[in-house]
Amino acid sequence: MKICKVFHSRATPEQINSLTRSVAEFLQEWIEDSDLIYDFRLVLSEACTNVMLHAYGPEAKGELEIHIQIDPWKRIRMEVRDNGPPFDGPDETVCSDPQDEFGRGLFIISRLVDSFGYQHDQGQNTLSMERRIEESAWKV
Amino acid sequence: MESMKVDKKGQACILRYSGELTLEVIDSLKDQVEEYLSGSECMSLVMDLSKTVFLDSSGIGFLVHINNRKTTKNKEFYLLAPSPQVHKTLSLVKLIDFFNILEDEDEIPSGSE
Numbered sequence: 001m002k003i004c005k006v007f008h009s010r011a012t013p014e015q016i017n018s019l020t021r022s023v024a025e026f027l028q029e030w031i032e033d034s035d036l037i038y039d040f041r042l043v044l045s046e047a048c049t050n051v052m053l054h055a056y057g058p059e060a061k062g063e064l065e066i067h068i069q070i071d072p073w074k075r076i077r078m079e080v081r082d083n084g085p086p087f088d089g090p091d092e093t094v095c096s097d098p099q100d101e102f103g104r105g106l107f108i109i110s111r112l113v114d115s116f117g118y119q120h121d122q123g124q125n126t127l128s129m130e131r132r133i134e135e136s137a138w139k140v
Numbered sequence: 141m142e143s144m145k146v147d148k149k150g151q152a153c154i155l156r157y158s159g160e161l162t163l164e165v166i167d168s169l170k171d172q173v174e175e176y177l178s179g180s181e182c183m184s185l186v187m188d189l190s191k192t193v194f195l196d197s198s199g200i201g202f203l204v205h206i207n208n209r210k211t212t213k214n215k216e217f218y219l220l221a222p223s224p225q226v227h228k229t230l231s232l233v234k235l236i237d238f239f240n241i242l243e244d245e246d247e248i249p250s251g252s253e
Contacts, residue, residue: 013164038194038225045196049163098238099208101201108197111232 003030003070010061011052011082020044023066030070033137039112040076040131046105047080047127055084055125073138075114077130086120144172150250153182154220158191161199161226173206177213184216186248192222195229207239216249218242 005026009019024041031037048064056062067079093110096103109116109129116129142159153176157169176185185206189195203219210217218240222230230236242248 013162017160017162017164035228038228041194042196042229045162049196049198052163095234098235099204101204101208102197104197104200104233108229108232 001072003068003072005068007066007068009048009064009066011048011056011064012061013049013052016045016048016052016064019048019064019066023068026068027070027076030072030139031076031133031137032139036133036137040078043109043112043129044078044080046108047078047129050105050127051080051082051084051125054087055082073133073135075130075132077128079129080127082125083123084125086125144169146176148182149186149245149248151183152186152248152250153184154186154188154245154248156188156191160194161189161192161202162194162196163198166198166202169202170205174209177206177209177215182215184218184249185210186218186220186242188220189226190221190223192226195226197233200229200233200235203239204235216240218248220245220248 007019007023009015020041023044024037027037027040044066048066051062051064052058063083065081067081069077071077093107095107113129113131116127118125118127142165145156147154147156155173155176173185176182187203187206207217220242221244222241227236230239
């Protein structure tokens with residue numbers, strides 16, 4: 001039995017923070033490990049910020065969706081969706097030079113999930129990420 | 141709730157940041173910190189991150205920005221007692237050895253050397 005939930009927001013810094021906190025609260029109903037919750041929130045923060053900065057532009061306040069799919073005692077899948085134009089996609093996950101102020105979002109995502117992918121279909125971008133969760137991290 | 145308080149210790153300004161260090165706050169923080177970078181009030185800036193509970197790549201960029209600026213402003217910059225969350229995130233992006241990190245306020249240099 002999989003549990004699915006969809007969160008909606010606008011791509012602004014304030015609403016992204018509120019959105020990722022809401023997702024973290026939802027995940028806390030299932031996951032015991034607070035470090036893991038932090039990782040998920042960080043991954044979503046990076047993905048949503050990328051949507052704001054690159055899909056829409058910082059002033060556009062475009063629509064954002066987060067789809068959470070929980071496969072209890074096995075894995076969690078997250079999808080971040082937006083209606084911005086297509087882009088080249090996450091084909092590089094190289095860590096930035098230390099002096100670079102930007103460009104670490106995708107690298108952080110790649111380090112905290114087991115797999116991720118991007119697609120553009122019918123006017124929608126989807127960044128999907130999945131992480132296996134060991135049994136001990138779940139709430140009984 | 142995010143907040144920043146400033147204390148002085150010798151020629152060091154200690155910027156004590158509480159809360160989450162994300163895109164939501166960094167523009168305003170940059171303006172505040174620039175005053176201390178450009179002014180003559182302190183020779184070194186110490187960012188106390190012991191109560192920083194969340195750090196994303198925007199927050200990392202802010203710390204890198206200050207670190208980059210300190211050289212042109214002839215100041216020193218330190219991170220003080222990063223929280224476990226901050227420490228973990230900086231390690232993840234391989235910056236834990238990039239910054240000057242102090243674990244205790246006693247380690248703050250007392251003056252220009």
